[in-house]
Structures are given as structure tokens and as C-alpha cells.
Amino acid sequence: xxxxxxxxxxxxxxxxxxxxxxxxxxxxxxxxxxxxxxxxxxxxxxxxxxxxxxxxxxxxxxxxxxxxxxxxxxxxxxxxxxxxxxxxxxxxxxxxxxxxxxxxxxxxxxxxxxxxxxxxxxxxxxxxxxxxxxxxxxxxxxxxxxxxxxxxxxxxxxxxxxxxxxxxxxxxxxxxxxxxxxxxxxxxxxxxxxxxxxxxxxxxxxxxxxxxxxxxxxxxxxxxxxxxxxxxxxxxxxxxxxxxxxxxxxx
Amino acid sequence: xxxxxxxxxxxxxxxxxxxxxxxxxxxxxxxxxxxxxxxxxxxxxxxxxxxxxxxxxxxxxxxxxxxxxxxxxxxxxxxxxxxxxxxxxxxxxxxxxxxxxxxxxxxxxxxxxxxxxxxxxxxxxxxxxxxxxxxxxxxxxxxxxxxxxxxxxxxxxxxxxxxxxxxxxxxxxxxxxxxxxxxxxxxxxxxxxxxxxxxxxxxxxxxxxxxxxxxxxxxxxxxxxxxxxxxxxxxxxxxxxxxxxxxxxxxxxxxxxxxxxxxxxxxxxxxxxxx
Numbered sequence: 001x002x003x004x005x006x007x008x009x010x011x012x013x014x015x016x017x018x019x020x021x022x023x024x025x026x027x028x029x030x031x032x033x034x035x036x037x038x039x040x041x042x043x044x045x046x047x048x049x050x051x052x053x054x055x056x057x058x059x060x061x062x063x064x065x066x067x068x069x070x071x072x073x074x075x076x077x078x079x080x081x082x083x084x085x086x087x088x089x090x091x092x093x094x095x096x097x098x099x100x101x102x103x104x105x106x107x108x109x110x111x112x113x114x115x116x117x118x119x120x121x122x123x124x125x126x127x128x129x130x131x132x133x134x135x136x137x138x139x140x141x142x143x144x145x146x147x148x149x150x151x152x153x154x155x156x157x158x159x160x161x162x163x164x165x166x167x168x169x170x171x172x173x174x175x176x177x178x179x180x181x182x183x184x185x186x187x188x189x190x191x192x193x194x195x196x197x198x199x200x201x202x203x204x205x206x207x208x209x210x211x212x213x214x215x216x217x218x219x220x221x222x223x224x225x226x227x228x229x230x231x232x233x234x235x236x237x238x239x240x241x242x243x244x245x246x247x248x249x250x251x
Numbered sequence: 252x253x254x255x256x257x258x259x260x261x262x263x264x265x266x267x268x269x270x271x272x273x274x275x276x277x278x279x280x281x282x283x284x285x286x287x288x289x290x291x292x293x294x295x296x297x298x299x300x301x302x303x304x305x306x307x308x309x310x311x312x313x314x315x316x317x318x319x320x321x322x323x324x325x326x327x328x329x330x331x332x333x334x335x336x337x338x339x340x341x342x343x344x345x346x347x348x349x350x351x352x353x354x355x356x357x358x359x360x361x362x363x364x365x366x367x368x369x370x371x372x373x374x375x376x377x378x379x380x381x382x383x384x385x386x387x388x389x390x391x392x393x394x395x396x397x398x399x400x401x402x403x404x405x406x407x408x409x410x411x412x413x414x415x416x417x418x419x420x421x422x423x424x425x426x427x428x429x430x431x432x433x434x435x436x437x438x439x440x441x442x443x444x445x446x447x448x449x450x451x452x453x454x455x456x457x458x459x460x461x462x463x464x465x466x467x468x469x470x471x472x473x474x475x476x477x478x479x480x481x482x483x484x485x486x487x488x489x490x491x492x493x494x495x496x497x498x499x500x501x502x503x504x505x506x507x508x509x510x511x512x513x514x515x516x517x518x519x520x521x522x523x524x525x526x
Contacts, residue, residue: 017274024270071318250522
């Protein structure tokens with residue numbers, strides 16, 4: 001087993017690595033997001049008209065996964081329980097999931113984001129926003145282990161990252177892209193319940209990154225990296241993204 | 252294309268390569284150390300047939316070819332790496348320095364004739380940075396064009412020629428300890444209208460040739476060094492961003508050396524005062 005400090009060092013290492021990767025491919029990513037415009041007439045009538053055959057996330061994920069798979073790192077893993085991307089590197093198993101949110105739901109984006117059980121290992125009590133326990137107590141039991149092959153020679157830490165994208169409803173313009181590191185479950189004694197916010201349904205959670213934006217055991221390192229921030233966005237959106245903008249300004 | 256547009260493209264790819272090298276930093280460092288896994292097999296031959304730069308270049312080229320971008324070009328007159336992208340041809344060369352060459356590393360990096368497009372008069376430069384014309388006019392005429400002319404399907408297009416250097420400073424001759432790795436963008440030759448002779452200083456080789464301009468003025472030619480102390484910023488862009496990025500630094504080691512420009516770059520990149 002790793003110490004808590006060693007876990008944070010690994011989380012920080014890969015957060016930085018993926019941040020630099022996304023900055024490196026930023027122009028290719030933005031170009032990829034725009035490719036939909038070339039064939040807009042062929043899909044526009046079927047988008048967002050209630051038939052729900054597709055949405056922005058499908059196309060955006062295709063672009064990001066293609067870049068990660070083409071120029072990224074590690075060995076993809078075929079486990080059926082995991083995030084959209086799951087690969088093994090020398091010192092970790094890494095899960096990365098993409099979350100897209102449109103501006104109509106900007107409140108779901110600014111300081112916390114929905115995460116699935118198959119995307120993280122942070123097991124803790126879910127508390128109310130005032131810090132009180134729910135009645136009855138709600139416990140969160142994610143599906144990922146803190147270590148894969150725990151207790152064997154093959155033991156490796158399990159890390160969770162999220163790429164979050166805010167886009168404008170209607171024109172689909174991208175306003176913000178972030179990269180988040182969600183603490184590994186072993187770190188629960190350090191971060192407690194503050195990592196989790198209650199989701200819309202019982203048993204569902206949101207990663208409360210606004211409350212745990214620092215690596216607690218490392219100095220001067222954030223768990224959130226701002227990859228792209230459109231400075232020209234509507235002021236009303238800018239106001240809602242003040243926390244994310246404050247991180248961008250110091251990174 | 253305006254001079255500002257040229258600098259915008261130079262700056263775009265400087266940033267792209269900077270983030271690329273930050274992204275692969277751990278793989279690059281691991282690669283540099285891989286020589287020790289088979290040390291017994293090469294150690295007895297080292298120092299005569301090869302040098303640290305041979306292995307270091309192999310690692311960097313491997314990463315650039317494997318995970319980078321653009322289409323490699325087979326042109327025989329160019330830097331070690333040459334890629335074509337949508338809006339440019341990009342030349343990249345790796346240079347290694349040990350602490351004996353630290354004065355060069357601090358402010359000026361070697362350019363070979365096949366690596367840049369910046370032609371200029373080479374002037375004498377004092378230690379205080381003042382410049383003075385040489386007794387006999389001395390010119391640097393590199394071999395790369397400022398823009399390549401591409402012929403494809405009977406169409407002719409022009410594409411900008413860009414030059415980047417990756418410079419590695421080590422504190423011993425076997426390259427065991429890397430002090431810093433810099434990424435620099437040498438101005439495209441069209442920018443001579445703005446920068447004049449400032450980007451270049453004398454190189455290692457003075458050619459023993461004599462030529463005459465049409466007006467009868469005599470001149471010689473030489474290689475050159477890119478002097479980022481005198482032309483180290485994109486002066487036509489807002490906020491004049493630097494033409495140098497530090498992609499890796501061992502700050503404890505760096506403290507011992509008089510590398511003020513490089514230390515300033517690190518402070519700016521980190522958004523805090525480290526030195």
C-alpha cells in the first residue's frame with residue numbers, strides 16, 4: 001500500500017501530465033469540436049428535437065477519446081466496470097470520464113459535478129450541505145477499488161480524473177474545459193465527507209471539487225486545472241464561473 | 252502575411268511544443284536514464300565514438316515522432332526533424348551543452364546553416380551587449396527559405412518555415428544530471444525587417460571565403476548563434492511573450508549558475524518568484 005502522501009503525489013503527477021496533454025492538443029481538440037459544422041445540415045434536424053438520438057456529449061467525447069487513444073499513455077484495460085477511459089501505467093490504473101454540461105444547467109457545473117459509481121473509489125458518508133447527516137444516514141459505495149489486485153504483488157493504485165466541459169445551449173460553443181482529480185478512497189480520513197455532495201437521487205453523488213480544490217498533503221497544488229476558459233463569454237456565465245476563473249488566474 | 256501573423260504562428264507552435272514537452276517530461280527523463288540499464292555494454296567505448304547528445308536526441312526524436320503532430324518531410328537540407336503542418340513547415344533541432352559552455356547556453360545557442368532562415372550581418376557584441384560592425388563585413392546566409400514553395404497537383408502554395416531548438420544543459424560531461432531544458436523559437440527570416448541584426452551573433456565557424464556585393468563591398472560569411480538575450484521576445488505580439496520556454500529545470504542546481512534570463516523565464520512561467 002502507498003502512504004497517503006504517495007497517493008497525492010501520484011494524483012498530482014498525472015493531473016499535471018493530463019493537463020499538459022490537453023493544453024498540447026488544445027488546438028486539435030477545438031478543431032475537432034468544430035468538425036460537426038461541416039456536416040451540420042445532415043444532423044441538425046435530428047439534434048435536440050426531443051427524439052434524443054444524440055447530444056453534444058457524443059461528439060465531444062469522440063474527439064477527446066480519439067486524442068487520448070492516439071497520443072496518450074498507457075495500456076487500455078478491457079474491464080467492463082470503469083469510466084469511459086481506463087488504462088494502466090507503470091504505477092497506477094487510471095480512469096478518466098468526460099462530463100459535458102450545457103449553460104441551461106450551469107448550476108450543475110460550477111463547484112461540483114455528477115460522478116458515477118464506476119468512476120471513482122471514494123467511499124464515504126454523504127452529508128447535507130449544512131454538514132448534517134441525512135436521516136437515515138446515506139453511505140456512498142462506489143464500484144471501483146482503492147487498489148486493483150490489493151494485497152498481491154500486482155497491487156496498483158486506482159486514480160480517477162474528470163474532464164468537464166461547459167458549452168452554450170443553442171450554438172454549442174465551448175466556454176470552459178477543466179480537468180479534475182477526485183481523491184482516491186484511501187484519502188477519506190483526510191477529506192471526509194466534503195468530497196461528496198448528494199446527487200439528485202439517493203445513492204448518487206457529485207464530486208464537490210469546490211470544497212476540496214487543494215491537495216491537502218502537498219503544498220500549493222490544486223486538484224483542478226483549467227484547460228480552456230473563454231474570456232468573452234456572457235457576463236452572466238462569467239459570474240457563475242468565478243470560482244473556476246479564480247483557479248485559472250493562479251495556475 | 253504580415254510580420255505579426257508570422258509571430259502569431261511562431262508563438263502558437265512554441266506553446267504547443269512547450270505543452271508537449273511538459274506532457275512527456277517524465278517519459279523524457281526516464282528515456283535519458285535508460286542508457287544505464289545497459290551501461291556495461293557501452294561504457295568502455297564512450298567518450299570517443301559518441302556523446303550524451305546522441306542518446307538524448309534519440310529520446311526526444313522518439314517522443315516527437317511517436318506522439319507529436321505533423322507529417323515528417325524527407326527534405327535532405329534541414330534540421331534533424333522537419334514536419335509539415337497545415338500552416339507551416341517546422342524544423343526542430345536538439346542541442347546539448349555541459350557546464351563548460353554555460354556562457355553560451357545563458358544567452359545564445361548555435362544555429363547551423365540548415366536550421367534557420369534568418370540571414371543577417373554578424374556584428375561584434377561586447378559583454379555589455381553593445382554591437383559594433385566588424386572590420387570586414389561578415390554575413391550569415393542560412394540555407395532554409397523563409398517560406399517553402401510546395402508543388403502539389405499542379406498547384407503552388409507558400410508555407411512559412413519555422414525553427415525551434417531544444418537545448419539541454421547538463422552539469423557533467425556524461426549527461427547524468429540535467430540542469431535545464433529550453434525550447435526556443437528562432438525568428439523567421441522575414442522578421443529581419445523588424446529585428447535587423449539583433450537575433451544573431453558570431454557562430455563557431457568563420458568561413459575563409461571572400462565575396463563582393465554588387466556595389467563592390469567585400470564580405471565574408473560565417474555560422475551564427477541565435478542570441479535570445481538581444482531578441483528573445485515576440486515583439487510584435489501583445490505583452491511581448493518570450494521566445495524561450497523552460498520545459499524542465501532542476502532549480503537547486505540552477506541556483507549555482509549565472510543564468511538570469513532563464514531564471515526570469517521560470518519565475519514568469521510559475522507565476523511566482525522562485526529565484
